[in-house]
Amino acid sequence: MDTGTHIVMGVALGGLATLDPVVQNDPTLFNAVLAGTIIGSQAPDLDTILKLRNNAVYIRNHRGITHSMPAVGLWGIAIPSVIYAFAPEVNFFHLWIWTFLAVILHVFVDVFNAYGTQAYRPFSKRWVAYGFINTFDPYIFLLHLIGIIAWNLGADPGYTFLILYFVIALYYVKRYFDKHEMVKKINGYYRDVEEVVTSPTIRHNVWRLAITTKDKFYVGRAVSGHIVIVDEFQRKPLPDMPIMNKAIQDDNMDAFLSFSPVYRWEIDEYDHYTEVRLIDLRYRSKGRYPFVAVVTLDDDLNILSSYTGWIFSEEKLQKKLDALPT
Structure with a gap:
């Protein structure tokens, strides 16, 4: 999910924690739990900082190891431990339970969109992407906002968010069956x-x-x-030819291949260079396929420039690439 949705989920989980009598009867513990659920709901996306390095590193690693089973366990221990250091009088077990739940919820909801996560690591590096909830779902986000507003207006947060999550669970079930019906139709035709x-x-x-x-x-x-x-x-496999074999060694193209399950390829020759392009077919928008990996090479198979990421115009793509020889 997007950052905003993860934040409101963290707040909602803090409100839900008031159903726990130990949390409800200890204001200091409640504040610690609320901090834990908000931080825990964000922690797995710490790898977003990799964007500052380059797209290839970000694409290869985002929602990878930070969303893995060992990482979920580490987040679940590290975050409440840090909070506990500042509030040692609170009940650590209950702080840990609710913070750990926030981390688990973050990874759990991420597997239902098209981007997915590597949630099964270290047992498998495959991307788990069930593809029936959008990365930003306005219904889910607005339901959380309504619950938070109701809490601020005096509604009981525990029961408010318990009802809210029951409704959201039904919504997930509906979306699952929406997808199931589409896949059934497609399998019936092809x-x-x-x-x-x-x-x-x-x-x-x-x-x-x-x-x-x-x-x-x-x-x-x-x-x-x-x-x-x-x-x-x-459907054509990558050709076993020198220019393609060289291109896929590039970090940007290698990152694309590690992430994209459905793509096609193009090789275009120009006066002074050859362009190899991989095109992800999952995200067609306004007649374009914006998620690509591009490598340009000279006649001696030296890589001149490369890029991978989201591009919505050819002009912007060329600006992203290094200057080509004239």
Whole structure:
């Protein structure tokens, strides 16, 4: 989920903690728990700082090890321990339980969007992305805001957020069945489907679809359950040729390959250089595929420039790349 949603979830979990009699009867512990749930709801995204280094490092690592099982355990111990150092009179066990729950909730909700996490590490490095909740879901965010406002107006926070999370749980179930019905329709139409990647949008009834069959990739949209295919591409493996073998050694392209499950490739020759481009098919928007990896090489297969990330115009992409030879 986005940062704002994780913050309101942390606040909501602090309110829910008032159902715990030990927390409810100790104002100091309540404040410690509230701090723990807010910090715990943000901690796994500490790897966002990697953006300051470069996109390749960020893409390869974001929602990776910081969302893994060992990291969840470490966050769950480290955060309450630091808080406890400033408030040693509070009940550590109850502080730990609620803070740990906040960390778990952060990772848990992240697996339901299209970006996903490597939540199964160290047992598996595969990306877990169930793809039926948008990274920013306005319904989930607004429900949390309503609960927080009701709390400030005097409503009991424990029961308010208990009801709120019951409603959100039903919403998750509905979204799961929405996706299930779409996948069922697609499998009924294409007999050789290997994978269907769904990417919900901010609009509740609009989904992006990337379908992998034995021979083709299909890109489509689902609007109110009606599925439309807007693009199709031949499914071709990366060619075993010197220029491609060199390009995929580049850090930006290697990061893209570690993250993207559905992509196509292009090789374009120009007067003084050759461009190799990988294009993620999951995020088609306004007729473009904005998530790409690009490498340019000279005739001697020296890498001239490279980039990976989100680009919404060709002009901006060229600005991101280093100056090409004339």
